[in-house]
Amino acid sequence: MITTGSIQPSLLVVAFPAAVGVLTLLLVRRSRRAAYAIAALGGLLGLLSAVWLLSQQMTGDAAPSPRTIGALPTGGSFAMPLHLQIDALTVIVATAVALVSLVIQLFTRWYLADDPRYRVFAATVGLFTAAMQLVVLSGDVLLIIVGWELMGWCSYLLIGHESDREKARRAAYKAFLVTRFADAPFFIGLIALAVGAHSTSIPAIIAHWSTPGHATALSAALICVICGVAGKSAQVPFQDWLPDAMEGPTPASALIHAATMVAAGTVVLSRIVPLLEQSDPARYVLVVVASISTVLAGVLAFLQNDLKRLLAWSTVSQVGLMLLALSILPPGATPDLAIMHLLSHAMFKALLFLAIGWLSVLVGGTVVPRMSGALRRHPSADTMMAVGLLALAGVPPLSGFVSKDLIVDEAAHRGAAGDGVARIGFVAIVVMVALTAAYCMRAWLILDHRTIAERRQAAQTIEDSHAVQEVGILEMLETSAPVDARGHEIRPVEPGPEAAVDELEVEEAEAARRPPRPGRSARWGLATLTLLSVVGGGLALAPVIDVDWSNVNGWLIAATLLLMAAVALLVRVMSLGTIFGDAAARVPQAVRNSGLRGFGADTAYVNLVGRPVLALARSVAALDDLLDRGVRDLASDAWSLSLRGLAAHNRRPTTGLLALTTGLVVVGVLGVALW
Amino acid sequence: MSVTYNWALLAPVAVPALGAVLLLVIDLCLPRLGRLHWILAAIILLAGAAFAVPLALPGADSPRRTLCLPNKDCLYLVDHVGVGLQLAALVSAAVVALLAFPIKVPGERAPVLGALVLTAAAGASGVAAAGDLGSWLVMLEVATLPTVVLVALRARRAAIDGALSLLTVSLVSFAILAMGAAMWFAATGGGLLNGGGLLQAAKTPDSHRILVLAMMFIIAGLAFKLSLAPFHSWTPEAVGGASTPIGAYLVVTSKVAALAALLVMVRSMNVLGNPVLGVLGVLAAVSMTLGNVMALREQSTLRFLAWSTVAQAGWVVLPLATVSSTSLRSAAGYLVVYSLATLVAFAVVTAIAHADGRGAATRLRSFGGLLRRRPVLGAALGLALLVLAGLPPGVVGLVAKVLALSPVAGNRLWVLAVVAALNAMLGVAVYLRWLRIILGERQEPVARGRIHPVHTGLVLAGLAGLVVTSFAPQLLLSIVGG
Structure with a gap:
């Protein structure tokens, strides 16, 4: 039995990753090994603390609201207790965050093997994780704001890690500015909630706003909060920063997408879900935003020419699904469905990103021409890739299937009961399920694509097998070329599909510096993620998650599976005969080009927000200049006036007398006139 | 006709006046005293000031009268403000006498100069207490006419020019004043400043x-x-043109006398109402603007201080543009603060002029790096300039500026208040220019001499005064009943 002593594991969950950030920057100067040791140890300790907390929670020993730095002295009328809030859902999410963060730290060591700024990256990942854990465990809106803000800054650093590249810098600025733009209403909303309740404590806020009588104010505040959530979670209309954020190193993408920043919106909304359930306007706003996002992102994912961007859009789509799961909740329900999907998404998305990162190192890029057939050439990642994509598509019995179909079922259930929000959500989810199946199938077909040469060779092998009786085995073994374990002829690898010669040189040059696969601990971490992606659905059976898995509608599930199968078949047919096995090649070129640019969202940002703001700033600057000129003129006027004064004072007594006379006349006239 | 006398009350005027005669008599008996006459003059002035101190204490009756006629009209009356100005005039004249003491002058000239300073101080002290037009006019001229001689006795070309300029304008202004007095007499039919005739007229x-x-x-x-x-x-x-101590006399003691005369008049003018006072507002605005603007380009120390006087005179009469019980006290309070700061500045200039030669003190440039060369003098001058500019740490100057502005703002004379605010800004530029020189590059004088201990003592006393009053402005302002 673990006693709840003076040290709360919940605090350690936040403190260890933060210590990684601080210690790495303070102690480590050059040594990569030392930085790695701190990062790995800190990540491991963070995970162990989370597990400790989880075990406390299971046995019921966990302190429900541990204090952090003590209440801020704000006087009697407004309380800032700064407590954490521990319950089953948050503890599980914290564990998942710690796990994903640890695996990413282990993987980064290999991925950034020759990056001189590895130290900074590891420190930022640690800080970022700490910020996310603070948001997850916080029971106080002020702590949420602190973590939220810290995440914004860290995401800027991570995305712009390769800051010598113009595109990376722009992506970092874009991510920061877009989320910052959305943060303004978010902060306003949270502050409004806190001011209304005279406390920043979330239980106090929920207790205050749950009393009837301020529906309008509540809806307004919640819509503000939803704005901020849409910004961090890359939902419409703030969706376009996320795919650009792919300019960051792949581990950073994995971290941002899998368990931290993008999921933070869901975490915060699930914290105040009792309020959300009471406000129909807020639910409608949320369901519309999430529906549009999930469908639009699904379409865009299918159109991307870069598999990393495909995964990015799929994240937008999946987070949309989580938010849908929050919006369809009836009053009194708990946000378990959304959190459940958050967890499974964290596992398979981290897995997918790390696997794609691995492959990209081997083939030298993530665009479709390079990725085409990558698994054929590097089969070591194929299990991970397959599990990740199947889980993402929601194929039974993987974790994605369980969490997604529970949401589908709930939406259908609520829609049938007459809830408008759930009906909108249900339609969006069905479309989204089909789109998810489509882009997952497409990704798999690209990765598993065989070039014409490979196919011909396979056909040759079959043909040869027909004639095998005519040759003696011994003779054949002597004359034929040596083959590897899979029966492939051992010879210099054939030139790849496109421009493969250069690529191979690059690959070989890289391979010389870096081992061809991640270290053992990183592979162990990836295996854990794979395993969890497979069996994660079993969490639905666990007592800590409160979902109704026994009464699901079997027909509905069968129908969705059928839909997915049909879509997958269609995609397979579309991919036939294309160069890279890319089904999207059948889509008209104009649509694909537009899709690559996110349907022009970036241009819209620049034209609708960027330019007007700049114009306003310029006009303010001009106005300021005008005022400034007045002040500067005062100085130069005084200066020239003094010159004229010098000329007038020519030191002759007559001048003085003249001035005196004038003064006398003026004074006399003034006196009489004024009177 | 019997008149009452209260000698103690009259002493601040009588002591310096009799002292002037005494000085001349002593010179007659002991012709070789030379510059010691300055010390005598300072002692006599401080003795006169000592008689004024009991009246300036917060508990003293106000106003006190003497020289009263049987019909209860009094020819001599002082209130707190008046006695404060008397004190300021006598003490500043004593400081001038002490500043002048180390300076070499021909032996026979010192008693004359001392007697003239005493006479003028008596006039300044008397005008603050004048109860009738006649003595007011005479006292005012007694306070100012000797200055012409004081300037001229330096006997240099510039001094003669200055004295001539002073004399011409002085005569014209006397004519104007006499004209005004005559018309006053015609209108009221009497010479009393507070008589019933005024109300009737x-x-x-x-x-x-x-x-x-x-x-x-x-x-x-x-x-x-x-x-x-x-x-x-x-x-x-x-x-x-004048020697530096006399310059200090012109811009401090003379000014105190003039303000005392003006306050006596303003007290009577209240019956005429605002329009009359509006003219003072216009003069204040023009004066502070012109003074600041001219000081902005001035290269000579003494002329800089003269322009600064013009600007500060505007600030002094600024509160008088309104009819209020506090405006007199505000004007007198501002004048006292200005006097202290200006005397310190003149003391520093005099000390340097005496030690290094006049050439080393008359150009602003030659003050370069003074704070490092002569820290005490530099600090005193710097603080004095900050007080004149009204910038912390010269808090007392800031308090004085607020004091001068508050009646104006209180009566909603916004135009005047805005002009004054702009001038406060300009003033900062003016005084910081000199301050920057003091803090800036070192300028070694051609011939470096020793500072005379009397000058050092005076500067130290002035510095102490500025520091103390910056911590507790009330100490200084209370002598005029503020």
């Missing part, structure tokens, strides 16, 4: 008009003494 339209015109003439005449623009033209010439 104010009620009759015809005589009221003459009375207003009389006031205008008197204000114009006094504006000359206060060196308010456009009656200021003598100031830079006279101050620039």
